[in-house]
Amino acid sequence: FLSCQAEARVMLPRRRGSIINIASMSGSIVNRGLTQAHYNSSKAAVIHMSKSLAMEWADRGLRVNVVSPGYTLTPMNKRPEVAEQIKIFKRDTPMGRMATPEEMVGPTVFLAASASSFVTGIDLIVDGGFVCW
DSSP states (O other), rough: OOHHHHHHHHHHHTTTTEEEEEOGGGTSSOOOOOOHHHHHHHHHHHHOOOOOOOOHHGTTTEEEEEEEESBBBGGGGGGGGGHHHHHHHHHHHTTSSOOOOOGGHHHHHHHHHHGGHHHHHHHHESTGGGGGG
């Protein structure tokens, strides 16, 4: 929220700009087998805050969107103690694998670019189809 406020202080006077927040697919779903209500609720809050700000600032030229990654092969998920959970993540993702961090770049660039000039208030879930189940 503080970052959005700081960014808006620069963008609103210019009457243009794009803020892209990062949440998680876990802000829209409850992950089977994981006890992470604290994580899921914090990501849902990022999504809802972004939608609210998008509506508050839309008529002033500022767009606010969210990228919500699915299971992503980050250093946290490369630890030996989560190896069995990683197999489940891959099995349960329709594309049969986890995302790489680099696969979040394209969706983020899209939301920052003029190609998305009529896009605001969306949660772009980048999850290999996971939430379709």
